[in-house]
Amino acid sequence: MPVPPPAVALEGVVRRFGDLTAVDAMTWSAAASSVTALLGPNGAGKTTAVECAVGLQRPDGGTVRVLGEDPWHSPAGHRARVGVMLQSGGLPNGTTALRLLRHLASLYAAPADVDALAAALGIDGFARTTVRRLSGGQRQRVALAAALVGRPEVVFLDEPTAGLDPHARLDVYDLVRGLRDDGTTVVVTTHSFEEAERLADHLVIVSEGRTVAEGPVADVVGDGSLEDVYFDLTRRMRR
Numbered sequence: 001m002p003v004p005p006p007a008v009a010l011e012g013v014v015r016r017f018g019d020l021t022a023v024d025a026m027t028w029s030a031a032a033s034s035v036t037a038l039l040g041p042n043g044a045g046k047t048t049a050v051e052c053a054v055g056l057q058r059p060d061g062g063t064v065r066v067l068g069e070d071p072w073h074s075p076a077g078h079r080a081r082v083g084v085m086l087q088s089g090g091l092p093n094g095t096t097a098l099r100l101l102r103h104l105a106s107l108y109a110a111p112a113d114v115d116a117l118a119a120a121l122g123i124d125g126f127a128r129t130t131v132r133r134l135s136g137g138q139r140q141r142v143a144l145a146a147a148l149v150g151r152p153e154v155v156f157l158d159e160p161t162a163g164l165d166p167h168a169r170l171d172v173y174d175l176v177r178g179l180r181d182d183g184t185t186v187v188v189t190t191h192s193f194e195e196a197e198r199l200a201d202h203l204v205i206v207s208e209g210r211t212v213a214e215g216p217v218a219d220v221v222g223d224g225s226l227e228d229v230y231f232d233l234t235r236r237m238r239r
């Protein structure tokens with residue numbers, strides 16, 4: 001049986017900002033229907049790589065393929081199959097969580113059930129509160145729901161649990177596992193070793209714009225701990 005192509009594949013991707021090479025020939029891939037965790041120090045190039053993968057930034061070199069297409073040139077139909085939750089959030093302030101999610105759902109042909117999604121993320125308790133009045137963690141949950149409401153085939157989650165309380169974090173873990181079990185490809189960036197080990201099937205560690213380790217979690221970690229492997233392979237970023 002031929003091996004199916006990865007849902008996400010970065011090959012030698014380069015992204016420069018002036019003199020700074022933020023992504024420096026980065027190569028990794030994410031298999032379909034799996035959770036891939038992208039770990040690396042602040043400034044290692046994770047967000048930049050994710051933004052290249054969702055077609056928000058154009059790489060200066062290398063190739064990116066998501067569901068077989070080049071995201072920079074991909075049409076709206078392809079973009080609708082890809083979800084993204086960025087760190088910056090970018091939620092409109094003047095509406096309620098529920099109105100926003102219902103609005104986003106209306107843009108897709110076959111959206112998720114907004115009420116079920118809101119309940120799974122504990123949004124139902126503040127669904128009618130204006131976004132402006134939500135706490136950071138509450139906004140984070142709304143941003144996650146917004147990334148998922150179109151039932152994407154591939155979803156990129158940039159630090160989805162940063163700032164969440166332990167209950168909410170467990171809700172997100174359950175949700176991500178459920179997505180994966182339903183066939184969604186999930187790429188998640190995180191600084192949490194626990195999160196990577198609990199959630200990921202596949203690990204990618206990046207440092208200074210390059211991939212320094214990649215593989216199934218057990219292979220990357222080996223007999224040691226993820227923490228030890230991470231500190232061996234990465235350096236504190238000075239840029």
Ligand SMILES: Nc1ncnc2c1ncn2[C@@H]1O[C@H](COP(=O)(O)OP(=O)(O)OP(=O)(O)O)[C@@H](O)[C@H]1O
Nearest residue numbers: 017020022040041042043044045046047048049239
């Ligand atoms: N638009 C930009 N202009 C200039 N430099 C940028 C820009 N975006 C990112 N960078 C730089 O590129 C490098 C990689 O940033 P990036 O946000 O991809 O890192 P990251 O691994 O996601 O970090 P963090 O863990 O802090 O989120 C950093 O040095 C950052 O300052």
